[in-house]
Every structure is written in structure tokens, then in C-alpha cells.
Amino acid sequence: MSHESPRQRAIRIAGIIGALVVIGVVLWIDIATGIWQDLVILAGLAAGLVSFLLTVLVVDRIVARSTARRWAPVTRLALTELLHDLADENQSEIARGHIVPRRLPTLDQSLSATEWSTEQYQLRALVVTERRILSEALSRWVEFLATSTDTGDVLRQVADIALQMDRIRDASLELDRTPKPAARDALDAEIASCNTHFATLSRELARQLAAQDQPARTRRSREPSLRS
Numbered sequence: 007m008s009h010e011s012p013r014q015r016a017i018r019i020a021g022i023i024g025a026l027v028v029i030g031v032v033l034w035i036d037i038a039t040g041i042w043q044d045l046v047i048l049a050g051l052a053a054g055l056v057s058f059l060l061t062v063l064v065v066d067r068i069v070a071r072s073t074a075r076r077w078a079p080v081t082r083l084a085l086t087e088l089l090h091d092l093a094d095e096n097q098s099e100i101a102r103g104h105i106v107p108r109r110l111p112t113l114d115q116s117l118s119a120t121e122w123s124t125e126q127y128q129l130r131a132l133v134v135t136e137r138r139i140l141s142e143a144l145s146r147w148v149e150f151l152a153t154s155t156d157t158g159d160v161l162r163q164v165a166d167i168a169l170q171m172d173r174i175r176d177a178s179l180e181l182d183r184t185p186k187p188a189a190r191d192a193l194d195a196e197i198a199s200c201n202t203h204f205a206t207l208s209r210e211l212a213r214q215l216a217a218q219d220q221p222a223r224t225r226r227s228r229e230p231s232l233r234s
Contacts, residue, residue, distance in 0.1 A: 025059040032056055081154060082218050084147040088160070089211040091143035092204060107208035109201040110136065110174070113194050119185050126178045133178075137171050140164065156214065163207040170200040 032055070089100060097106035110132065117125060144164050151157040177193040 028059060029056050078218060080150065081157070082215065084151055085157070085160070085211050085215050085218075087147065088143050089208065089215070091139055092208050092211065103212070105208050105212055107201075107204040108136065109204055110197050112197055113190060122185055122190070123182060126182055130175055130178050133171050133174055137168060140167060159210055160207065160214070163203065163210060167200065167203045167207065170196065170203050174200055 086100070089105065092108055093100060094106040094108050098104060110129070113129075114125060144161075148161070151161060174193065174196045177189070177196045181189040181193050
């Protein structure tokens with residue numbers, strides 16, 4: 007499982023404290039007074055509330071952690087496969103933690119307006135290829151990743167990249183219709199934004215893989231050496 011952010015941890019702790027307070031109040035009323043015996047409906051509602059709080063704050067988290075541990079090797083494989091598809095194969099050394107994300111080339115500012123159409127055709131062909139690679143990588147694992155609460159950010163960022171590629175295509179077609187410097191600058195900005203999304207997703211995948219490896223590294227560091 008991925009590590010919680012400080013804000014998420016604070017919210018969870020506050021929720022647990024609030025639930026314990028509610029449960030304590032219910033138990034105190036039950037012990038100190040006979041109100042639940044007189045008000046059967048309220049007693050049922052109070053019991054249901056306590057059961058709900060225990061399920062949400064305790065049971066669900068225990069089950070989620072158990073499931074995450076059971077499927078951790080598969081989750082790691084899925085994240086690694088996605089990272090391989092998103093990383094630049096020629097510059098990255100994923101096993102060593104050196105990751106260079108794929109990126110779309112920026113526009114060649116030295117080209118004249120008469121050469122823009124050829125550049126745009128090549129750009130749109132590249133966008134189609136990159137989107138196909140992304141779609142194929144995601145289609146292999148989307149059903150599995152969608153069941154994990156830890157990989158929601160990955161799926162959302164993949165969707166952001168796909169949307170950004172659509173914007174690049176639209177901006178490229180607009181540049182073909184109106185070949186003006188302003189339209190070209192707008193397209194260049196969309197390409198830069200897409201490359202930022204690629205880099206963000208690559209960092210998120212690397213972070214989650216590091217979080218998955220952390221428990222194993224901790225266990226190995228605690229094991230006594232063979233020589234001792």
C-alpha cells in the first residue's frame with residue numbers, strides 16, 4: 007500500500023477519535039441510564055451507528071490491508087509494466103531507479119510557415135502512436151488497478167494524458183486551419199503540458215513502487231547477517 011499523506015493521516019485519526027467519542031457516549035448512556043430500554047427504536051439506531059463506525063474505521067481498513075498484501079506482487083508488476091511503457095527506453099535505467107519519461111518533441115521554431123503542415127502531420131501521427139501505447143498498457147491492468155484504492159491517482163493521471171493528447175490534436179488541426187504564430191504558441195503550450203503530465207505520472211509510478219519495496223527493505227535490514 008502507498009503511504010498516507012500527513013493530511014490524510016490527520017483526517018483518519020480525527021475520524022477514529024470522533025468515532026470513539028460517539029461509541030463512548032453510547033456506552034455511557036447505556037450504563038448510566040435506562041434510556042435504551044425505554045426507547046427501542048433509538049437503541050436500534052445507536053447500535054447500527056456503532057456497527058457502521060466500527061466497520062468503516064476498523065474492519066474495512068483491516069480487510070483492505072490484507073487484500074493489498076495478498077496482491078502486492080501483482081500490483082507491483084502492473085505498476086512496473088506501466089512505468090516501462092511510459093519511460094524513454096533509450097535513456098532510462100528503471101532497475102536502478104533512473105527514469106526519463108517519454109515526451110513529445112516541441113515545435114521547431116526554425117521552420118517557416120510553409121513547412122508547418124508537414125511538421126503537424128508528423129506530430130499528429132506521433133500523438134496517435136503514443137496514445138495507442140498508453141491505451142494498450144492501461145488495458146492490460148485497468149480492471150485490476152481500478153479495484154485498488156492506492157492506484158486511483160495513477161488512473162486519473164493516465165486519463166489526464168489522454169485528454170491532453172486530444173487537446174494537442176485539436177490545437178494542431180486549428181494551426182492547419184489558421185497558420186498564425188498565436189495558434190502555434192498555443193500548440194506548443196499544449197505539448198509542454200502533456201510532457202509535464204508524462205513526467206508527473208512517471209514520478210507517481212516510481213513513488214508507488216518505492217513504497218511497495220519499503221517493507222521488504224525494512225525486513226531485510228532487521229534480519230541478522232549470516233556471519234553473525
